[in-house]
């Protein structure tokens with residue numbers, strides 16, 4: 001395709017004149033893999049069509065929200081109805097109550113929720129709530145976990161064990177991250193050392209229980225158990241950032257996956273987003289009544305939002321959650337995701353490519369590594385140029401995966417067995433060129 005007929009290139013050129021990098025969220029710019037981002041014209045089911053009219057099988061699904069695929073008829077109908085009733089009121093609606101009921105029903109650790117508009121806002125507010133509820137300042141986060149782009153959470157590890165971190169973004173003053181301790185994921189000894197030193201000052205530990213922002217890395221069972229034990233022992237709150245995993249890996253989120261292995265296990269505060277909005281700007285945080293009642297207007301922790309609980313977004317989220325709550329939904333989804341992962345593994349093995357993969361519910365990750373990494377440092381040992389070749393090889397064959405090796409992938413209920421088979425066939429061809 002020549003530049004004059006490639007509408008993706010033409011749009012990217014126009015976009016770059018007006019929008020920094022041509023995109024409204026950095027990963028969309030394809031900087032990690034090179035080439036031209038695809039501008040989406042429309043999407044339906046498991047597919048989207050780019051500005052040239054080329055179809056892609058979509059394994060990003062808006063980075064998680066589209067668990068039913070694009071344009072699910074019952075969700076579309078609910079949104080259409082909501083739109084005719086008004087876009088936003090700045091006053092409470094019945095649908096907010098219904099969505100809150102739906103969330104609380106499936107998450108035993110959550111008695112009350114507050115709805116917000118983005119995962120960033122939800123995680124930031126959850127941290128404020130944890131600090132307000134405990135009267136403490138220090139927080140622990142783990143390297144490779146992403147909790148949105150609030151200042152205090154844009155931090156990388158400092159030098160040495162259990163030291164305070166450094167900002168990962170310009171514009172974040174050192175003072176703003178001076179209470180954020182960054183530790184290695186799945187490192188029990190470091191966690192123990194941090195609690196021994198800072199336990200009395202710790203407001204919370206925030207964690208992605210199955211990390212989806214360093215591709216796909218599970219917190220090990222002993223590590224998760226230690227997080228829970230130490231928080232309880234020291235009076236800190238355990239905050240599960242389930243923006244990605246909530247209603248994605250199971251109806252009860254990642255906390256249900258851990259509760260199945262560790263009886264009685266529950267986080268204190270849960271952060272949600274992505275699937276609960278079904279593709280609309282909607283997120284939430286929730287927990288036990290005693291903690292949630294610390295929020296304004298009942299308590300001293302301030303939090304607010306003009307568009308919070310937006311009536312169109314809640315209609316979309318509610319219709320989405322009603323679909324995923326149908327019996328057998330996650331079993332069928334997991335079967336599909338597993339068949340993709342197994343297919344990719346055997347295709348890689350045939351080509352003699354080092355490859356490891358894992359999945360849960362409708363979320364998966366794979367690595368051009370001989371075994372599954374346990375932390376961010378190990379994820380980053382992946383061969384980036386090789387990943388770039390794999391990405392573009394798949395894209396050329398109509399398969400759209402995340403354009404960066406540190407991102408997870410998503411399967412929706414709209415993906416068919418044929419889509420999975422076509423994807424594995426495309427991967428088999430590409431793996432042969434990677435050797």
Ligand SMILES: *Cc1c(COP(=O)(O)O)cnc(C)c1O
Nearest residue numbers: 118119120146147148241243244
């Ligand atoms: C996507 C994500 C966020 C941020 O959500 P936004 O809606 O993009 O602000 C926070 N935490 C996790 C785990 C996420 O995956």
